[in-house]
Structure formats: C-alpha cells, structure tokens
Amino acid sequence: MAKLPLADWHPGLSVDCVIFGFHNGALKVLLLQMQGMDKWALPGGFVRKAEDVDEAAVRVLEERTGLKEIFLEQYRLFGQAGRSTTEHARVLHQNGWLDEEDLAWFQQRFVSAGYYALVEYSKVSAPRADYFSSACEWWPLERLPDLMLDHSSLLDAALAALRLHLNHKPVGLSLLPEQFTMPELQQLYEAILGKSLDRRNFQRRMLGYGILCRTGERRRGGAHKAPWLYEFEEEAYEQALQSGLGSTW
Amino acid sequence: MAKLPLADWHPGLSVDCVIFGFHNGALKVLLLQMQGMDKWALPGGFVRKAEDVDEAAVRVLEERTGLKEIFLEQYRLFGQAGRSTTEHARVLHQNGWLDEEDLAWFQQRFVSAGYYALVEYSKVSAPRADYFSSACEWWPLERLPDLMLDHSSLLDAALAALRLHLNHKPVGLSLLPEQFTMPELQQLYEAILGKSLDRRNFQRRMLGYGILCRTGERRRGGAHKAPWLYEFEEEAYEQALQSGLGSTW
DNA sequence: GCAAAAGTGTTAATGGTACACCCATGA
DNA sequence: TCATGGGTGTACCATTAACACTTTTGC
Incomplete structure (x- = not known):
C-alpha cells in the first residue's frame, strides 16, 4: 500500500470491518496488530475514487480472509472530528513504514464507514496481515485487546447492529x-x-x-x-x- | 454557500437528512425544490473539516426547520461510485448559481451520510429553502415527487431504518x-x-x-x-x- | 335518533415459560 | 453405571387476535 497514487483514492474516507466468526461456542472477531504498537485494529482500508464504498469493504474482506462471497452489512458512518489521531501515522513513519508523502495522507482527518461481516470460521484457514500490521488473529469477544482510535466503539456498535438485525438477516x-x-x-x-x-x-x-x-x-x-x-x-x-x-x- | 473556502470543508463528503413529520394522520418528509429543475431533493449539506459529521447534520436541520433539539439518527453511508452525477451542478452553473471554482467542488465524487430526523410537525412553522433551492415543503410519503440522484433510495432506507427502530427509539x-x-x-x-x-x-x-x-x-x-x-x-x-x-x- | 368514532370487556387461540422425563454416550 | 448432554412432552401462564357491547358527539 505504500506509495499510493494519491489521486486515485477518495480523500478522508476509509472503511473498517468487524469480521465476526463463531468457533467453540464463542463469537470472535478478526483483528490486526499494528506494526510497532501494542494496540490492535479492525481490518480496514481506503476507497478508490472509482469504487463503491461497498466494493472497498469487499476488497478488504478478501485481502484478510481470502473469501469473496461474504455476508457484509454497512451499519453506520463514524464521523467524529477527533476520531483519527495522527499518533499512529507518526509511529509508522518513525519506524520506516511510511514515507513523507504517504504520511500526509495518513494525517488527514478521516471518516470511516463501519461494516460488519459474518464469515464461516472454518473457511478462514489463514487470516493474512496487511502491510502495516504484524499479525492477524481471531479474538473472542469477551477478552479483547486494546484497540486503537475509536475501534472499540466501532466494534460495540457492530455488535449492537448485529443484535438488531438478528431477526431480519441470515x-x-x-x-x-x-x-x-x-x-x-x-x-x-x-x-x-x-x-x-x-x-x-x-x-x-x-x-x-x-x-x-x-x-x-x-x-x-x-x-x-x-x-x-x-x-x-x-x-x-x-x-x-x-x-x-x-x-x- | 457560494464562494466556499474550499480548504475548510471535508472533500467528497455530504450529509442528507430525511426529516419526518406527522400531520393529519400521514407521515411527511421535508423536501427542497432545486433551482431551475423540476426535481426535488433531500435537505443536505457539506461537512467542515473541524466538525463532527453529526454536527453537520444538526446544522442542516436547524437551517431548514429552525429547530435545534431534534431527534436525529444516522443510519447508513451511501457510497455508490456513480451516485453523484454532474448534471445537477451543470444546470446550477448554467443558470448562474455556481461559479467556476464551486463547480469543480460540486463535480467531485461524493459519498453521503444518511440521517433521519423526527420532528414535531407543528413546530416547523416555516421551513426555509437553502441557497440552491426555490422551495421547501412537506410531502406525504404516499405521493412523493421525483427526487434527484439516489435520494429515493435514501428515503426508502430511512423509512426501513425507522421501522426497525420503532421499538427501540422514542x-x-x-x-x-x-x-x-x-x-x-x-x-x-x-x-x-x-x-x-x-x-x-x-x-x-x-x-x-x-x-x-x-x-x-x-x-x-x-x-x-x-x-x-x-x-x-x-x-x-x-x-x-x-x-x-x-x-x- | 343516527352514524361514526371512542372506550371497555370477553373469549379463544397462540406462544412462551418452566418444568419432568427419557435416550445416548464416554469415562 | 453414572454424569452429562441431547431429544421429546406437557401443564401453566401471559399475550395476542378477534370479536361484542357501551358511550359520546355532531349532524
């Protein structure tokens, strides 16, 4: 993802996916560990200018899980002015993961579309980390690690949406x-x-x-x-x- | 709104509000008639870089209805790549409502956060049109006029969200x-x-x-x-x- | 007084709750 | 054979659905 042709991407817009799986009687979510930080993050990505936001979410899903046909539901846009801090980008930059040009991109104010996805746990044999993360793992809902930015509230809201949809979605x-x-x-x-x-x-x-x-x-x-x-x-x-x-x- | 200091606004991001009222036994929504077009539109606006998306929606609400304390719920981001056409901006430009600089702004690709609002009909004595519209009126749900862009689906989705929330929101x-x-x-x-x-x-x-x-x-x-x-x-x-x-x- | 709308009551059916009971399996 | 989990049945209770009946109001 480094060396983004910035003109191709929709500015200040990202997607974040709460990927739910079910294993051994527990709900789990797929999380990424950020390079050089002890915090974890929801899988996410940016949106191409020529791309539906839904398509961006599908892309992220496929990149992490290898699956294409996934139940995916967008439940809300997260648009607090102060939700995206620059701290994370700074750390990535210091450790050499981001050059100057991309740093500016990461330091914009971002709003993020929240998606939740429901996947068949056993089909995700090997979740894959992305460029900025060092691990990609399932975490049970009851014992979650520290999440970066507002990802905790994204996750809580996803669970609330899932509950609300329980009688109306497959x-x-x-x-x-x-x-x-x-x-x-x-x-x-x-x-x-x-x-x-x-x-x-x-x-x-x-x-x-x-x-x-x-x-x-x-x-x-x-x-x-x-x-x-x-x-x-x-x-x-x-x-x-x-x-x-x-x-x- | 003409002569936007463009650097202050979040690029490619708007809010649209489905404002519901209830009068004479019927649900109604507040719509704007676009200058020089026969199509109508949902009240909407842009988002300042330093502003919560929710705040932008509150601002739009207040500008149209004069009300500050309104029940407001964001239900979804609308992010189809082809949802914002340039036709509307072209018409506004031809009729002198938009200068060159603002035209470019309007011709970006936009994603829009959909909000629905619930207002007490009688408190909205005089709904006010915005700069780009010539009228602001209540329309009953059963007989809606032609709406621009994808505003019909925004409206349908708002009603669906309202139904889903009926047992959980006031x-x-x-x-x-x-x-x-x-x-x-x-x-x-x-x-x-x-x-x-x-x-x-x-x-x-x-x-x-x-x-x-x-x-x-x-x-x-x-x-x-x-x-x-x-x-x-x-x-x-x-x-x-x-x-x-x-x-x- | 009549039509139409509002308030109250009754009954049967439905569905939920809380159980008791039996069956299958591995240790 | 025992503990444990899975399958089936039942009796009771609350809620819902579908009604009848009475009351109020303007014409």
Missing part, C-alpha cells in the same frame, strides 16, 4: 457451517444476545419457523448423546426473514 | 406533540408500519407498557366522541426502550 446461515447442530445454533444466539436461553424452548421455536431441515445424520464423536445435524432451508429462511423472525407488530 | 415522543390521543398514536404507528392495526388491541398494548399518562383532558371539537389526551412518561419510556417494546428473545 445470521445463522452466514456464521455456521453448512451443517450444524441445534446446540450450536443456540450457542450462537446466546453469544450474540449475551444471555442464556432455555434449551428446549429454543429448539421448539426454531423448528417452528420451518427454516431448518434435519439431515438425518448425527454429530458423532462428542462426549454424550449425538445431536442431529441440520441445514437451513434457504428459500424458507429468506422468506421468514422478510417479516422478521420474532416480530410483534 | 419515535412517538419525537413525532407527536406533547399531548396526543390514542387514535393519533395509532395512526402514527400505522403510517410507519404501512398496515392497519386493531384499535382495541393497540390501546391495551400501549397502555400495558406503562409509558403513557392520561392527562384527564379530552380532545374536544372532533366530530364524535372526544378521546382522552395522553402524554409520555419520559423516564418510563426510556426505560422500556432499553429492552425494546415488543422484543421476543
């Missing part, structure tokens, strides 16, 4: 592998909602929506009774989401 | 006058949801939330039985919105 479909068990689906809901649900009622309710299909197979190898494997019935799922899964009005 | 409080009747509140909900609700069940459900206070007065002058007047109990309202009015999980 959250389960996007985060879970093709086949999954009912307990796994429940753990996912519990992780997103931040509270525990009744096992039996959850099952009945979910099956009541008519969006799940029992494959007939069970998940063997667990320590206890083998649970059934399910798949989503995609057409019925889409249909049900139109009006919202638990909507009241 | 929608009634913001759109209705201090005192209102139950039928008025119901009409508001029906207008937002786009469907009719049962009168009696609506009333019971609303009263069940414990967020309304019957003043003891009735609205006289109507053609029929005089309905009670209510006010919101603001503390209880805020409280109830925390968990969502009709949330299921």
